[in-house]
Amino acid sequence: MVVGEEERGSDEKDKHNTGTSSSSSCCDTDKSKVEQLDSSKRVWIKFYEQALTFVEEEETSSNNNNNNNSNSNDAGDDDKKRLNQRIIVTLETITRVLFGLDSERKSWAVLYGKGTLELIVALVNKQQLGCARSDNDNNNNNNNSRKLHFCVIKALKTCALRNPPGRSRCRSAGVFTVLNDLLEFYIQAEDAEMANEALTTLAAICLGDELNSLQGAVESQKHIDAASHIFSVDANPSMHQKIMYLKALFETMRKEQSDLLKQIEGDEGTFFSRVIEMELELRNGSQNILLAKEKWILLADAESNYDRCLDMLLIQNDYMSVTRLLQPIYVEIHNKRATLRLKAGNALGCIEDLDVLLEQKLLSTSQRFDGLKMKATAYLQLERNDDAREALGKALLMKQGDPDVTSQLEAMDK
Numbered sequence: 542m543v544v545g546e547e548e549r550g551s552d553e554k555d556k557h558n559t560g561t562s563s564s565s566s567c568c569d570t571d572k573s574k575v576e577q578l579d580s581s582k583r584v585w586i587k588f589y590e591q592a593l594t595f596v597e598e599e600e601t602s603s604n605n606n607n608n609n610n611s612n613s614n615d616a617g618d619d620d621k622k623r624l625n626q627r628i629i630v631t632l633e634t635i636t637r638v639l640f641g642l643d644s645e646r647k648s649w650a651v652l653y654g655k656g657t658l659e660l661i662v663a664l665v666n667k668q669q670l671g672c673a674r675s676d677n678d679n680n681n682n683n684n685n686s687r688k689l690h691f692c693v694i695k696a697l698k699t700c701a702l703r704n705p706p707g708r709s710r711c712r713s714a715g716v717f718t719v720l721n722d723l724l725e726f727y728i729q730a731e732d733a734e735m736a737n738e739a740l741t742t743l744a745a746i747c748l749g750d751e752l753n754s755l756q757g758a759v760e761s762q763k764h765i766d767a768a769s770h771i772f773s774v775d776a777n778p779s780m781h782q783k784i785m786y787l788k789a790l791f792e793t794m795r796k797e798q799s800d801l802l803k804q805i806e807g808d809e810g811t812f813f814s815r816v817i818e819m820e821l822e823l824r825n826g827s828q829n830i831l832l833a834k835e836k837w838i839l840l841a842d843a844e845s846n847y848d849r850c851l852d853m854l855l856i857q858n859d860y861m862s863v864t865r866l867l868q869p870i871y872v873e874i875h876n877k878r879a880t881l882r883l884k885a886g887n888a889l890g891c892i893e894d895l896d897v898l899l900e901q902k903l904l905s906t907s908q909r910f911d912g913l914k915m916k917a918t919a920y921l922q923l924e925r926n927d928d929a930r931e932a933l934g935k936a937l938l939m940k941q942g943d944p945d946v947t948s949q950l951e952a953m954d955k
């Protein structure tokens with residue numbers, strides 16, 4: 542791969558991250574492959590599959606109940622309590638397990654299957670976020686809703702902390718909608734503990750991710766302003782530290798992206814939905830590659846995903862002309878498509894993408910090195926040995942004495 546996927550959260554990081562758009566195949570993990578994983582990953586796969594099955598079964602049960610009005614209110618309340626408790630246990634397990642993982646395993650777990658953030662959002666959607674609003678006459682229900690919401694916020698924060706792929710995934714997973722709803726409710730309720738926890742999670746999601754920071758500046762600023770007025774500094778010093786941090790972060794984004802924000806205001810907020818569409822196309826392309834093996838039709842589907850993503854991005858030329866925030870997506874598209882084309886035997890197409898990639902200023906030395914090595918491989922497929930030797934020579938200048946490049950050059954000179 543040319544571009545390091547740490548910031549983008551690619552599903553290609555692990556060959557066992559086999560999420561698909563089909564729920565039935567999302568967790569169909571080959572047993573022999575599972576046995577090769579370390580124990581923490583095996584534990585996560587088992588837990589994730591059980592949690593996803595619970596969500597899917599609950600959806601079926603909910604649909605059946607909607608078509609059957611014969612249940613008593615008491616039975617419905619009991620079912621709701623049991624559902625709440627199971628959701629809470631699942632969310633607490635997510636937090637506990639992820640907290641104990643190193644950064645590589647956490648990234649793998651958060652991206653596994655359909656995604657852990659998506660699972661959290663699906664779980665909370667089983668119980669409406671606004672349920673506390675309708676339970677004002679029932680303290681037990683209020684407490685249950687509050688505990689569930691607290692577990693949601695903690696689980697979201699755990700997915701984002703020290704995990705760039707997790708932060709990047711927050712956009713398409715719908716995390717901002719969930720978190721902003723919770724912020725609004727608990728700030729209005731003047732619940733300092735819950736508001737503080739939600740603000741901490743918002744900070745964790747925005748830290749180190751400029752697109753998230755921009756979305757926070759657009760969608761969450763009103764909640765930050767409300768919290769700063771409702772909660773006193775003396776009684777809530779920790780909360781106000783987070784408020785000050787978020788205000789400074791959002792103000793910086795407004796200054797740096799002032800031209801982009803003017804366009805976002807004019808397009809009624811469709812900018813972020815378009816970014817999400819592009820990210821989903823990239824993810825679907827990666828999933829098609831993982832599923833492809835020798836099925837070339839899936840490789841063709843993956844290339845179509847990347848083609849559509851590039852088309853969507855180029856349509857956003859007005860945005861591209863005023864911001865660099867979309868540049869990583871542009872680079873990732875060409876990177877993934879180049880890798881795919883090389884795998885599919887389309888060496889010329891691979892070289893075309895690499896020519897675009899190697900012109901990008903944001904590539905690190907290591908990324909350029911990998912790109913030149915891939916380009917040399919493509920040239921060799923075309924039997925253009927002189928061009929391959931030139932690409933390898935440039936790569937060797939970047940990493941002098943690299944054994945792989947040196948051995949390739951020596952083999953070509955024989």
